[in-house]
Amino acid sequence: MSKILDQKGLVGLLGLMAFLAQLAWAEPLLSLVTIDDGLNPEAADPRPDDYIRLTLIIPSYQTMATLGEHIDRWLGPGMVQIRSNSLVLVQAPRNAQARVQFIAALLALDLAL
DSSP states (O other), X not given: OHHXXXXXXXXXXXXXXXXXXXHHTEEEGGGTEEEEOSOOTTOSXXXXXXXXXXXXXXXXXXXXXXXXXXXXXXHOTTSEEEOSSSEEEEEXXXXXXXXXXXXXXXXXXXXXX
């Protein structure tokens, strides 16, 4: 019986170590994406939606899935639309000042990849 408990304890310790390793490798979203904020005042045709576009610098299905999950957890369901392995749309405020503040907070998110 004590061997089983020891093995379970070891499995729990390994799981904790893996979790801590993920935290150590968290990177800010800003280092992974370029952003189209939709705030270009010189645009001839303003965008008809409330979304900002984040494009992964290095396209990856796994990174995009993780990115979508993290933003969904932060904002709640229905605020993210993954379009491909490199493009995600995130619903944002229309007001320019609120949008800038929103984008600053979004780009500061740390992602454990």
